[in-house]
Amino acid sequence: MKIDTLVVKGIESHDNPHKAVIPPIYLASTYIQDELGNFQEYAYQRGGNPTRAAFEKLFAQVEGSKYAYAFASGMAATTAVFNLLKTGDKVLLNNNVYGGTYRYVSGIFQNQGISYEMVDDFNALTEADLDDKVRFIFIETPSNPLLRVTDLERVVRLAHSKGIKVIADNTFMTPYCQKCLNFGVDIVVYSATKYIGGHADVLAGLVATNDDAVAERIKFIQKTLGAMLSPFDTYSLIRGIKTLSVRMDRQMDNTHAIIDFLESHEGVKTVHYAGSHSREEKAVHSKQAKDIGAVISIELADGYDETAFVKGLKFFDLAVSLGGVESLICQPAFMTHESYPAQLRAQIGINDGLLRLAVGIENKDDLIADLAGALKGAKK
Known part of the structure; x- marks a missing residue:
């Protein structure tokens, strides 16, 4: 089977x-x-x-x-x-x-x-x-x-x-x-x-x-x-x-669309996803996995406020965890990796402005519109 x-x-x-x-x-x-x-x-x-x-x-x-x-x-x-x-x-x-x-x-x-x-x-x-x-x-x-x-x-x-x-x-x-x-x-x-x-x-x-x-x-x-x-x-x-494959197919489809949007937006400095770090890592991931999953992390560009961005979101709930049908956003430095000493976080690159998105199964156009609206409101 x-x-x-x-x-x-x-x-x-x-x-x-x-x-x-x-x-x-x-x-x-x-x-x-x-x-x-x-x-x-x-x-x-x-x-x-x-x-x-x-x-x-x-x-x-x-x-x-x-x-x-x-x-x-x-x-x-x-x-x-x-x-x-x-x-x-x-x-x-x-x-x-x-x-x-x-x-x-x-x-x-x-x-x-x-x-x-x-x-x-x-x-x-x-x-x-x-x-x-x-x-x-x-x-x-x-x-x-x-x-x-x-x-x-x-x-x-x-x-x-x-x-x-x-x-x-x-x-x-x-x-x-x-x-x-x-x-x-x-x-x-x-x-x-x-x-x-x-x-x-x-x-x-x-x-x-x-x-x-x-x-x-x-x-x-x-x-x-x-x-x-x-x-x-x-x-x-x-x-x-029982719905693992159905959910993940939808979530990964949404994730690809969201990455395309974020990478083209002036308000986003960096988008982290599986294989984004280098050509070598992309090749390795393509060899051992069928897709990139549905978790990404982003850093906003200078002139954009992370607090205002998160507050402006309607469909990405501010919460830890991932993998459910709902889309979530969190601040790893203080919500999932708070056990790391600040010096170690800085050394690794888990800075205070890093935001992790867990993409759900909602309509991708709604999710992208939500991100676009929040980015607009976050511009200083």
Whole structure:
């Protein structure tokens, strides 16, 4: 099945008495066992739930992975992966990565005796940059919020030559646009709150892998830490993922039209999107993804006021997050990356005037008119 069909038909469950087209929501916290020494698959909700299992099975098919595990949030999924590390290990991350991920590595790793290093450009990574302590390379491509692109195949080849695992946060692209495991990535994580859920009404995370040993450990961590996805929230993902391809097609079509408008407007100095940084990054992204996604960042030209611009918008709500059907705008420096020290933000290029747009499914002409009106009102 193509992914468009799979997200709809792959979740149909005919192994229930009434042959419902979606799996039932099993709310039970515990399950009756037949007898001592003869225990069934499910015993306690934290360890396993039929609704969650059905979705995990579906997502593994969508991702093209042997295993998938659903968590209570994107950070719960990332935390589970970081719990594979041991004292003395080191992680390399691209320098503009989700603020919550940075908050974790900068605030928690030290308590565990784990070190980390922020890398300016993974595409320039060499063997000399990989000391004996490095166990993980953690990549967002495109990155958040500057949409920088990393060559997954190149990094994987380099990492695997040193026995290092590569983890990719694929939240922005989703498996509809980018299949990281196909390029040798060991573990893929998602904030399923975003495009997988698609309606800004659920917190969820996902971990996918083909590695048997990693999968066994992730399942242990899921059960032990207790940050698994609830049955009701799992249902929200089951409902949301069915329209993944339809939503993303519309959002990416809108995004291309908005980029064309913004790049031609005198009030916009810079538009950041996947592949915009350089020809090399554009070529890499075209090789490993089918489109650019629906998140962009912009910087206004001199003589335009960011506060007035945001206030003048009607259809881009000022809010964090992305991936829902509605269009949003935020100021990364203070809304998503506030955990970064100001000096690090300045070094990376996350300046106070940077604005991130998450493009929704509204009519693109309405969205462009909204941006045009706000830019007109923002001119000093």
